[in-house]
Amino acid sequence: MKPTQSFRYGLSKSRITSFEQCPKKLWLSVHRRDLAEHDAGAEARFASGNAVGDIACALHPSGVMVEAEPDLGAAVAETARLIAEGHPGPIFEATFEHDGVLVRVDVLERRKKGWHAAEVKSSTGVKDYHRGDLATQAWVLQACGLPLKSASVRHIDRDFELTREGDYAGLFADAELLRPLKSIIEGRADVVAAAREVLAGEEPVVEIGEHCSSPFECEFSAWCRRDQPTGPDWPVTLLPYGGGKKWAEQGIEDLLDLDEDDLNPRNARILTATRDDVPFHDAKGARKAMKNWGWPRAWLDFETIAAAVPRWIGTRPYQQIPFQFSLHLEAKDGTITHHEFLSCDSTDPRRACAEALVEMIPPGACVIAYNASFEKRVLRDLAGWFPDLAEPLLALEAATVDLLPIAREHWYHRDQRGSWSIKAVLPTIAPELDYASLEVSDGGNAQEAWLEAAAPECDPLRREALAEALKAYCERDTWAMVAVARGLMRP
Numbered sequence: 496m497k498p499t500q501s502f503r504y505g506l507s508k509s510r511i512t513s514f515e516q517c518p519k520k521l522w523l524s525v526h527r528r529d530l531a532e533h534d535a536g537a538e539a540r541f542a543s544g545n546a547v548g549d550i551a552c553a554l555h556p557s558g559v560m561v562e563a564e565p566d567l568g569a570a571v572a573e574t575a576r577l578i579a580e581g582h583p584g585p586i587f588e589a590t591f592e593h594d595g596v597l598v599r600v601d602v603l604e605r606r607k608k609g610w611h612a613a614e615v616k617s618s619t620g621v622k623d624y625h626r627g628d629l630a631t632q633a634w635v636l637q638a639c640g641l642p643l644k645s646a647s648v649r650h651i652d653r654d655f656e657l658t659r660e661g662d663y664a665g666l667f668a669d670a671e672l673l674r675p676l677k678s679i680i681e682g683r684a685d686v687v688a689a690a691r692e693v694l695a696g697e698e699p700v701v702e703i704g705e706h707c708s709s710p711f712e713c714e715f716s717a718w719c720r721r722d723q724p725t726g727p728d729w730p731v732t733l734l735p736y737g738g739g740k741k742w743a744e745q746g747i748e749d750l751l752d753l754d755e756d757d758l759n760p761r762n763a764r765i766l767t768a769t770r771d772d773v774p775f776h777d778a779k780g781a782r783k784a785m786k787n788w789g790w791p792r793a794w795l796d797f798e799t800i801a802a803a804v805p806r807w808i809g810t811r812p813y814q815q816i817p818f819q820f821s822l823h824l825e826a827k828d829g830t831i832t833h834h835e836f837l838s839c840d841s842t843d844p845r846r847a848c849a850e851a852l853v854e855m856i857p858p859g860a861c862v863i864a865y866n867a868s869f870e871k872r873v874l875r876d877l878a879g880w881f882p883d884l885a886e887p888l889l890a891l892e893a894a895t896v897d898l899l900p901i902a903r904e905h906w907y908h909r910d911q912r913g914s915w916s917i918k919a920v921l922p923t924i925a926p927e928l929d930y931a932s933l934e935v936s937d938g939g940n941a942q943e944a945w946l947e948a949a950a951p952e953c954d955p956l957r958r959e960a961l962a963e964a965l966k967a968y969c970e971r972d973t974w975a976m977v978a979v980a981r982g983l984m985r986p
């Protein structure tokens with residue numbers, strides 16, 4: 496499509512945010528929407544944002560919602576009417592337009608000395624791009640003649656704890672920003688003019704860079720990368736913990752151009768294993784590292800959900816709530832039995848989870864997790880919620896050991912490409928146990944499946960199918976640990 500110079504493009508807060516991330520992103524989002532890739536996480540983020548927005552509105556029962564129907568012109572008129580008629584409560588989605596820029600303010604509150612605009616966010620603090628969002632809104636509101644006295648990002652207060660069902664007073668904290676944003680607000684007219692100039696021109700030329708994933712993963716990445724050279728098979732950037740950055744900055748892209756002497760021991764092992772296509776394997780060291788683990792061995796993995804809006808009494812925003820665990824119990828003679836817990840109706844899963852742990856894991860067992868800090872934290876949280884079970888739960892936490900650092904120190908196959916996540920290691924040790932055949936194949940999938948199953952409107956047959964998929968996935972996670980540990984010890 497060839498844009499016309501005379502057409503004046505309408506803008507919105509999100510279009511200006513796109514422009515500030517990358518002018519080309521704005522241009523593509525308007526003129527070549529067809530090139531955008533599907534964003535798999537968008538639906539979940541949208542649902543979470545909606546839940547947060549609904550609570551922000553529910554905290555003001557006297558508020559009134561400005562609907563986007565029949566169109567946004569009508570929303571602008573409805574907002575003006577509510578203000579002119581002195582509606583005392585907050586106005587939700589108050590809609591304003593100035594110079595072709597349309598904004599909808601999440602919560603517009605009439606206060607003693609003027610108006611307060613709040614931009615509701617599901618994050619636990621203010622992010623850089625929030626400032627631009629709020630500045631755009633403040634600029635439009637002020638230009639429309641609204642006496643705006645304050646403006647805030649209304650974000651989730653991480654310290655909030657739900658103490659009474661449905662009582663979310665205190666869930667949000669306001670970060671007041673009108674004064675600090677003064678210079679950004681004053682520059683908005685220039686930003687808007689620059690965005691329009693981009694839209695009226697040809698597709699801008701912008702190189703791929705760090706801006707492509709910050710503040711958002713760009714949906715036009717495939718389009719922009721289509722003509723990029725593919726680069727080396729083994730780039731320096733696969734070195735973990737940013738170990739390749741310094742080499743990339745020196746213009747060295749290929750890991751195979753490095754020398755072991757210039758690398759720390761772990762990265763040197765990665766280089767050697769990659770160049771020689773021979774896995775690094777220190778079976779003796781792995782056996783030694785695991786030799787003091789007691790019996791029986793309880794291979795444990797939790798699946799959790801962490802919502803912005805806490806659902807259950809005693810929980811906080813984004814706190815990890817376990818809804819499932821898988822447990823492979825291994826006796827000293829090598830016998831293994833599988834046990835599991837799953838709660839996927841909408842009831843609070845914590846108590847049943849805590850009881851199942853205490854019941855299923857024999858006292859004195861050695862609990863083994865992969866990246867165990869996560870399992871330990873869940874066990875500690877459960878102990879905090881249920882003091883009567885705290886003793887056995889804290890004993891489990893104290894008995895938890897970590898397989899990840901042992902894998903990291905004693906095994907590396909080049910197909911791991913710098914990662915020791917269980918999903919990177921497993922195919923290199925036990926390729927028959929891949930996750931590809933599973934309906935739920937990663938932690939993100941598991942959370943989506945749980946959210947669908949736990950929704951009251953979920954069809955019982957569908958819930959049953961989701962439960963089976965969740966069980967298969969979690970069981971694979973603990974069996975994967977057993978297989979990796981055995982592979983590490985195998986001479």
Ligand code: SF4
Nearest residue numbers: 517520707713716719
């Ligand atoms: S991939 Fe990068 S360069 Fe391309 S439009 Fe997106 S942000 Fe801009």
